[in-house]
Amino acid sequence: xxxxxxxxxxxxxxxxxxxxxxxxxxxxxxxxxxxxxxxxxxxxxxxxxxxxxxxxxxxxxxxxxxxxxxxxxxxxxxxxxxxxxxxxxxxxxxxxxxxxxxxxxxxxxxxxxxxxxxxxxxxxxxxxxxxxxxxxxxxxxxxxxxxxxxxxxxxxxxxxxxxxxxxxxxxxxxxxxxxxxxxxxxxxxxxxxxxxxxxxxxxxxxxxxxxxxxxxxxxxxxxxxxxxxxxxxxxxxxxxxxxxxxxxxxxxxxxxxxxxxxxxxxxxxxxxxxxxxxxxxxxxxxxxxxxxxxxxxxxxxxxxxxxxxxxxxxxxxxxxxxxxxxxxxxxxxxxxxxxxxxxxxxxxxxxxxxxxxxxxxxxxxxxxxxxxxxxxxxxxxxxxxxxxxxxxxxxxxxxxxxxxxxxxxxxxxxxxxxxx
Amino acid sequence: xxxxxxxxxxxxxxxxxxxxxxxxxxxxxxxxxxxxxxxxxxxxxxxxxxxxxxxxxxxxxxxxxxxxxxxxxxxxxxxxxxxxxxxxxxxxxxxxxxxxxxxxxxxxxxxxxxxxxxxxxxxxxxxxxxxxxxxxxxxxxxxxxxxxxxxxxxxxxxxxxxxxxxxxxxxxxxxxxxxxxxxxxxxxxxxxxxxxxxxxxxxxxxxxxxxxxxxxxxxxxxxxxxxxxxxxxxxxxxxxxxxxxxxxxxxxxxxxxxxxxxxxxxxxxxxxxxxxxxxxxxxxxxxxxxxxxxxxxxxxxxxxxxxxxxxxxxxxxxxxxxxxxxxxxxxxxxxxxxxxxxxxxxxxxxxxxxxxxxxxxxxxxxxxxxxxxxxxxxxxxxxxxxxxxxxxxxxxxxxxxxxxxxxxxxxxxxxxx
Numbered sequence: 001x002x003x004x005x006x007x008x009x010x011x012x013x014x015x016x017x018x019x020x021x022x023x024x025x026x027x028x029x030x031x032x033x034x035x036x037x038x039x040x041x042x043x044x045x046x047x048x049x050x051x052x053x054x055x056x057x058x059x060x061x062x063x064x065x066x067x068x069x070x071x072x073x074x075x076x077x078x079x080x081x082x083x084x085x086x087x088x089x090x091x092x093x094x095x096x097x098x099x100x101x102x103x104x105x106x107x108x109x110x111x112x113x114x115x116x117x118x119x120x121x122x123x124x125x126x127x128x129x130x131x132x133x134x135x136x137x138x139x140x141x142x143x144x145x146x147x148x149x150x151x152x153x154x155x156x157x158x159x160x161x162x163x164x165x166x167x168x169x170x171x172x173x174x175x176x177x178x179x180x181x182x183x184x185x186x187x188x189x190x191x192x193x194x195x196x197x198x199x200x201x202x203x204x205x206x207x208x209x210x211x212x213x214x215x216x217x218x219x220x221x222x223x224x225x226x227x228x229x230x231x232x233x234x235x236x237x238x239x240x241x242x243x244x245x246x247x248x249x250x251x252x253x254x255x256x257x258x259x260x261x262x263x264x265x266x267x268x269x270x271x272x273x274x275x276x277x278x279x280x281x282x283x284x285x286x287x288x289x290x291x292x293x294x295x296x297x298x299x300x301x302x303x304x305x306x307x308x309x310x311x312x313x314x315x316x317x318x319x320x321x322x323x324x325x326x327x328x329x330x331x332x333x334x335x336x337x338x339x340x341x342x343x344x345x346x347x348x349x350x351x352x353x354x355x356x357x358x359x360x361x362x363x364x365x366x367x368x369x370x371x372x373x374x375x376x377x378x379x380x381x382x383x384x385x386x387x388x389x390x391x392x393x394x395x396x397x398x399x400x401x402x403x404x405x406x407x408x409x410x411x412x413x414x415x416x417x418x419x420x
Numbered sequence: 421x422x423x424x425x426x427x428x429x430x431x432x433x434x435x436x437x438x439x440x441x442x443x444x445x446x447x448x449x450x451x452x453x454x455x456x457x458x459x460x461x462x463x464x465x466x467x468x469x470x471x472x473x474x475x476x477x478x479x480x481x482x483x484x485x486x487x488x489x490x491x492x493x494x495x496x497x498x499x500x501x502x503x504x505x506x507x508x509x510x511x512x513x514x515x516x517x518x519x520x521x522x523x524x525x526x527x528x529x530x531x532x533x534x535x536x537x538x539x540x541x542x543x544x545x546x547x548x549x550x551x552x553x554x555x556x557x558x559x560x561x562x563x564x565x566x567x568x569x570x571x572x573x574x575x576x577x578x579x580x581x582x583x584x585x586x587x588x589x590x591x592x593x594x595x596x597x598x599x600x601x602x603x604x605x606x607x608x609x610x611x612x613x614x615x616x617x618x619x620x621x622x623x624x625x626x627x628x629x630x631x632x633x634x635x636x637x638x639x640x641x642x643x644x645x646x647x648x649x650x651x652x653x654x655x656x657x658x659x660x661x662x663x664x665x666x667x668x669x670x671x672x673x674x675x676x677x678x679x680x681x682x683x684x685x686x687x688x689x690x691x692x693x694x695x696x697x698x699x700x701x702x703x704x705x706x707x708x709x710x711x712x713x714x715x716x717x718x719x720x721x722x723x724x725x726x727x728x729x730x731x732x733x734x735x736x737x738x739x740x741x742x743x744x745x746x747x748x749x750x751x752x753x754x755x756x757x758x759x760x761x762x763x764x765x766x767x768x769x770x771x772x773x774x775x776x777x778x779x780x781x782x783x784x785x786x787x788x789x790x791x792x793x794x795x796x797x798x799x800x801x802x803x804x805x806x807x808x809x810x811x812x813x814x815x816x817x818x819x820x821x822x823x824x825x826x827x828x829x830x831x832x833x834x835x836x837x
Contacts, residue, residue, distance in 0.1 A: 227688060230650040258694075265696045269647060273688040275681060276712040279705045286698045293695040 004098050005417045006091070007053040008141045009410045012133035012399040013043040014118075014125045015164045016315045018260040018307055019244050020267040021173065023222045023232060028075065029181040030160045033222065034237040036173045037244050038164040039317070040192065041200065042396030045349035048129035049402070050114040051411040052137040054100075058109040064411075064419045065114050065130070072112075079157040080135050081110075088142035105142050112137075113411035113419045118391075124202070125309060131158030132165030136399040148398065152186035168192040168397035170248050172241070192395045195251055198317055199324035199353070202391040203331065205284045205312040214310045217271065217278050224275040231270055237263075253319045257296070257305035260317065264307040280310050284335075284386040288314045291334050298373035303327070324392070325356035331390060332359060333368045338384040349391040424518050425834045426511075427473040428561040429827045432553035432818040433463040434538075434545045435584045436734045438679040438726055439663050440686040441593065443642045443652060448495070449601040450580045453642065453649075454656040456593045457663050458584040459736070460612065461620065462815030465768035468549035469821070470534040471828040472557040474520075478529040484828075484836045485534050485550070492532075499577040500555050501530075508562035525562050532557075533828035533836045538810075544622070545728060551578035552585035556818040568817065572606035588612040588816035590667045592660070612814045615670050618736055619743035619772070622810040623750065625703045625731040634729045637690065637697050644694040651689055656682075672738045676715070676724035679736065683726040699729050703754075703805040707733045710753050717792035722746070743811070744775035750809065751778060752787045757803040768810040 021036035061072050061081065072081070088105035092098065100108070114133060116126045135155040139146060146154075152163035156173075164171045169191040176184030221228050231237060240259055247255035271278035281289075289306055296302040304327050305317040316331075318324035328347070337346045343361055347354050359365060370378045402409045413420050441456035481492050481501065492501070508525030512518065520528070532554060536546045555575040559566060566574075568586045576583035576593075584591040589611040596604030641648050659678055666674035690697035700708075708725055715721040723746050724736040735750075737743035747766070756765045762780055766773050778784060789797045821827075830837050 226655050227647045227650065227685065230647060230654075235650075236646050261696075262694060265694075266647070266692050269688040269691040272691060273685050275677075275684075276716070277680075277684045277708060279708075282705075283702045286701075289696060289698075297695070 003056040004096055005053050005055040005057070005414060006093065006096075006098050006100075006141065007051060007410060007412060007414060007417075008137055009049065009051040009402040010133055010137040010140060010399055011043055011047050011049045011402055012129050012136055012165050013040045013168065013396050014046050014048070014129035015040045015161065015171065016125070016307060016309065017161065017164070018256075018305075019237060019240050019263050021160055022218050022267050022270065023228055024160070024218060026179070026181065027219065029184075030156050031181050031184050032160060032173065032175050033228070033232040035175045035241045036164070037189070037241060037248075038161070038171050038173070039198075039200075039395050040165065040168045040171060040398060042192075042393045043400075044396065045391060045393040046118050046124060046129070048114055048116050048126065048133040049409070049411060050112065050130070050133040050137045052134070052141045053111045053412045053417045054108050054141060055111075055417050056108065058111055058417060061109050061112075063112040063114070066116060066120070067419065076131070076158045080131065080138070080154060083154040083157065084135060084138040084142055084144060087139070087144040087146055089145060091143040110138070110141070111412055111417045115411055124204075124313065125161060127159045128161040128165050131155050131162035132399060134158065135162070136166065140401055149185045149187055153181065153184065156181070156184060156186075166398060169194055169395060172245070189245060189248055192397050195248065195395065197251075197320040198395055199321050200393045200395070201316045201318065201324060201327060201331065201353075202393070203288060203314040203316065203335070204388045204391065205282065205314065206386060206388050207282065207312050211280060211311050212278050217274070217310065220276070220278070221270055221274040225270050225273040227273045228270045231266060236266070253305075254301045257302035257317075260305040260307050268308065280312065281308055282312045285312045285314060287334065287386070288316075288331075291330060292316065294373050295330065295371065321353075321356060324353060328353055328357040328359070328390070328392070329368055330371050331387075332357070332365050333371060334382065335387040336365050336382050336384045337362065341384070345389065347390045347392060349393045351392070353392040423475055423477045424516050425473050425475040425477075425831060426513065426516070426518050426520075426561065427471055427827055427829055427831060427834075428557050429469065429471040429821045430553055430557040430560060430818055431463055431467050431469045431821055432549050432556055432585050433460045433588065433815050434466050434468070434549035435460045435581065435591065436545070436726060436728065437581065437584070438675075438724075439656060439659050439682050441580055442638050442686050442689065443648055444580070444638060446599075446601065447639065449604075450576050451601045451604050452580060452593065452595050453652040455595045455660045456584070457609065457660060457667075458581070458591050458593070459618075459620075459814050460585065460588045460591060460817060462612075462812045463819075464815065465810060465812040466538050466544060466549070468534055468536050468546065468553040469826065469828060470532065470550070470553040470557045472554070472561045473531045473829045473834045474528050474561060475531075475834055476528065478531055478834060481529050481532075483532040483534070486536060486540070487836065496551070496578045500551065500558070500574060503574040503577065504555060504558040504562055504564060507559070507564040507566055509565060511563040530558070530561070531829055531834045535828055544624075544732065545581060547579045548581040548585050551575050551582035552818065554578065555582070556586065560820055569605045569607055573602065573604065576601070576604060576606075586817060589614055589814055592664070609664060610667055612816050615667065615814065617670075617739040618814055619740050620812045620814070621735045621737065621743060621746060621750065621772075622812065623707060623733040623735065623754070624807045624810065625701065625733065626805060626807050627701065627731050631699060631730050632697050637693070637729065640695070640697070641689055641693040645689050645692040647692045648689045651685060655685065672724075673720045676721035676736075679724040679726050687727065699731065700727055701731045704731045704733060706753065706805070707735075707750075710749060711735065713792050714749065714790065740772075740775060743772060744777075747772055747776040747809070747811070748778070748787055749790050750806070751776070751784045752790065753801065754806040755784050755801050755803045756781065760803070764808065766809045766811060768812045770811070772811040
């Protein structure tokens with residue numbers, strides 16, 4: 001391979017909306033019908049890693065996702081590439097003899113390799129993390145000077161929810177008013193240290209069927225649901241946004257939980273109000289909700305918030321570690337592993353939560369007593385297999401460049417520019 | 421037992437709403453936040469039979485439901501008894517030496533025995549049929565002169581949806597404006613012969629859990645769902661107008677589109693409630709997906725679906741031929757468990773099995789995948805999700821039964837047979 005290869009590797013988190021984005025006012029620019037708020041998940045547990053490389057020796061833009069080459073011809077990828085190229089600046093690395101003038105970026109081709117450390121099939125918003133990482137990494141590669149909010153407006157054009165992964169902590173995607181979308185971008189409400197008591201447990205629910213894609217689904221909802229318009233306007237989401245910002249600022253977990261659960265349920269309600277109706281949650285999702293609702297109501301104030309995206313997985317947010325351990329006990333009580341499952345592949349991420357919950361192995365799971373709030377209604381048997389596994393995580397930081405000195409983390413070979 | 425016993429036996433249908441009632445503006449009078457429209461189901465297949473008896477020798481009001489004595493002290497029963505008693509007229513039967521003056525009804529006590537020919541646990545709106553039958557039978561017993569609409573206003577105070585079982589065919593429950601509920605009653609839109617092509621197949625879905633009661637559920641929705649108010653004020657009134665038109669014109673496409681959309685919106689506002697209410701389950705969703713896929717595959721909708729406060733599907737086919745095709749699809753996707761006998765898997769009008777070319781379990785196993793899923797044929801078909809099916813049709817309203825052998829109370833003791 002003649003010529004130099006300049007390469008950058010970044011790691012980006014995924015995020016989960018607590019006030020949901022569902023419905024666009026502009027399909028090509030990806031402008032939403034309402035604001036949304038999310039919590040960024042710790043990239044130590046769930047993340048996308050992306051290496052982007054540029055070289056005069058590359059003759060076309062190419063991308064590999066989780067090892068497999070994919071097409072970059074779609075509008076979303078083209079949008080991101082075009083927008084970052086337009087903002088590129090001069091770059092020079094004297095040691096390696098690399099000198100790129102601002103206008104050269106239009107002609108230079110890039111190689112991209114991206115890898116999610118969680119399965120796409122798990123429905124954990126891999127495209128959000130993926131596009132955010134792509135945009136962030138390309139911006140670093142091309143020496144663009146844009147700040148995270150400006151980058152979020154570009155990531156937005158790849159995937160709406162991606163714009164919220166440009167920051168850690170709690171993030172708001174402002175819907176904007178402008179037709180060209182220049183003011184539709186993400187801002188950070190608070191960083192990942194502001195409310196670091198929170199512990200998040202995700203239940204990855206076994207799903208037999210392919211979900212309706214978010215893009216198609218939300219378009220059908222906009223076109224056919226009379227309830228959606230009412231949700232997006234002054235009446236519902238705008239008021240919830242204000243209250244949610246306040247709850248986050250004040251560490252008011254009760255309000256946070258009540259708003260989060262309500263908004264998740266309302267999102268699924270408008271999905272049901274669509275023609276044809278969309279069902280993202282399944283019986284297991286409903287059982288998880290019932291379990292949480294019963295517990296919350298048996299205590300003086302809510303212990304756990306739940307939220308579901310466009311799939312059956314539950315994202316459960318506990319007020320603190322102690323509560324998270326109690327939550328995990330309940331989850332393992334109601335959703336034990338199948339007989340042949342090994343505990344350490346049943347609880348992933350921050351596995352130390354198992355110790356807090358007093359669980360070492362499957363015997364401890366079998367020995368769990370029924371939670372106090374259901375003492376009148378202990379089920380005859382507890383069936384395994386409804387939940388594939390759990391992931392324990394927490395609110396986390398935004399995108400990071402991985403040290404250029406540590407080449408071992410790069411996904412492209414530094415001399416060929418091809419996936420390792 | 422010395423004295424006379426005067427009895428009357430009636431049979432009432434149940435009904436299924438196609439534009440749903442969910443939410444009250446007055447809890448004690450049972451006044452709804454919007455109009456609703458229903459189709460009455462053929463009482464030959466699903467009905468409540470009620471015998472009411474009066475005798476000077478009865479010392480208290482008593483009621484037996486499906487053989488078990490129940491309390492009549494609750495507000496809903498008291499409302500119905502009081503309202504009918506207030507409308508009792510003179511009654512005389514010279515042969516049996518019975519002479520009751522209008523005012524005597526206040527002092528005379530009644531025995532009531534009621535029987536549903538379908539299980540309460542099946543979630544098939546037994547309280548609607550039951551309370552309608554009670555009111556209808558008592559009115560006949562006490563010689564009240566009220567017409568069906570006036571009786572519906574009384575049945576309404578027992579159970580909202582009961583008011584729609586006082587008529588056959590298609591029925592509308594007008595929400596009314598008066599605070600005292602005097603104008604909140606049912607009227608008949610079209611009788612059971614108006615659109616007699618329709619065939620109805622109900623899938624009774626196996627449900628592991630106890631449902632949230634409608635009364636509690638709809639109160640929570642009224643109190644906590646912001647979307648409900650919008651539904652009641654903006655959406656339902658327009659749908660009522662269109663649905664009446666669809667029924668009048670036998671416009672099945674419009675009927676189906678409205679029925680499915682309203683069922684889904686009802687479940688949407690249940691989900692928008694705190695705490696959220698889930699009446700449909702995975703099997704319900706699979707049934708919907710199956711119908712939606714078929715409907716979209718054809719030029720126009722073949723089947724309408726609607727779900728009440730439970731997982732059971734009520735599927736309305738445009739005609740018998742379509743119903744047979746529907747049954748084939750349902751048996752394909754929801755075969756019986758290995759040990760089930762077909763004669764107990766399809767109830768009601770079982771002759772639909774013949775139309776569908778299905779005699780026994782072998783025919784079920786031999787069913788080919790429907791054309792609309794040819795790209796997506798599932799690897800296996802699992803039984804057990806549906807307990808059984810009932811095939812029925814739109815049907816008539818309440819009727820007096822004159823055959824004494826059908827009475828549920830013994831004519832000499834006034835106690836259940």
